[in-house]
Amino acid sequence: MPLFRLMRLALAVIPLIAALGCGSVGTVTSIEADPPTRGLLAMLQREQAPTQEDRGYRVEIGTPDGSPIGAGETELVLRVTDADGEPVSQFREDMTKLMHLILVSGDLSSFQHLHPEHEGDGVFRVRASFPFAGRFLLTTEFKPDRKDVTVVRQWATVAGEARADAVVEPDLEFVKQTDGLRVTLSASPAVTNLKAGQMVMLLFRLADGKTGEPVKELEPFLGTSGHCVILNREADQYVHAHAAEGMSGGANVMFHAVFPEKGVYKLWGQFQHEGRTITVPFVVNVG
Known part of the structure; x- marks a missing residue:
């Protein structure tokens, strides 16, 4: 038996297709999954963790009153629908939570790992803090009832005054x-x-x-x-x-x-x- 099978590896490797350009102020743009199908990467996914993709599910993310997402602390409403556009009502815990929301700014300087609360009928709410305007990658991970881990990724353009992106360079010391x-x-x-x-x-x-x-x-x-x-x-x-x-x-x-x-x-x-x-x-x- 290969060594890595003995290590209880929990691994998710998910390539993304980058969204080119910016959407309108305060908008959220979906990204389609493109999981690997061959090679070591695909083998690891098949043998050590469920393949993670959107499986036709969608997550609509916005503010309670429909206004643009702005810089600062804000409440987000997330609505999960299936491939037929119907609300998803049942979820199972994944790593102790019904939903994980990972927010990362486009320049990678801001990172949050949040856990929206389920209100029922596929609606989740969470308070998030966007420290500045610009593009943020929003990744939601959840398990619909009787389904494996599902991952939906989308870009949100946060309204506000623009700022220069932080420079991302390799560390010299670890x-x-x-x-x-x-x-x-x-x-x-x-x-x-x-x-x-x-x-x-x-x-x-x-x-x-x-x-x-x-x-x-x-x-x-x-x-x-x-x-x-x-x-x-x-x-x-x-x-x-x-x-x-x-x-x-x-x-x-x-x-x-x-x-x-x-x-x-x-x-x-x-x-x-x-x-x-x-x-x-x-x-x-x-x-």
Whole structure:
């Protein structure tokens, strides 16, 4: 039996088709899924995780009164419909939640992982904060009743005064200080020698920010030791990996992932420590 079958790998690798240009102010534009059908990437999806695609489902995202989405804190209403346009009323939990909503700005500088609450008849609500105007990638993940994980991705153009995009460049060091913790990223192959199409083991180590001592124990975060969301600089390649539980423990959390193509990628590791959600970003180059 292949080694990776023994690791309880939870991996989702989802290529996106980039939406070209910007929509009108405050609009949301859908992106169709284009999952791989051959090669290592497809094999991993088939054998280790359900294929993730929209399956004909749609998620309409807007504000309660239909006004454009604007910069700042706002309430979002999400309406889930099936391929026939009918509201979806039944959902099953996926990683302890009925819906995951991941918001990332087009320049990758802003990241949120939210959990809309289901009100019934396919309607969810959540409060989100858009720190500035511009394009945001909205990715919803959910399980309709008797269906596998379904992923719908779309771009939202947030109204407001435009700003210059942040520059996304590979990190020179892979140690970050955040929330009183020192987080180190290493990898096999080495984090400075990542290759497209090759399985990589990403290892996060969390230690006390002052003493450098490893944290004693991380708490489960959304049903696993950690989550890792990865986007390339163009935001058209998306990876959402869950911790490899058989190789994680204590202060260490490991993920397996495949970077679909060459380029610069930003990844966000998410963990829970002493009741707090820890989110730490790194930027890597993939050759």
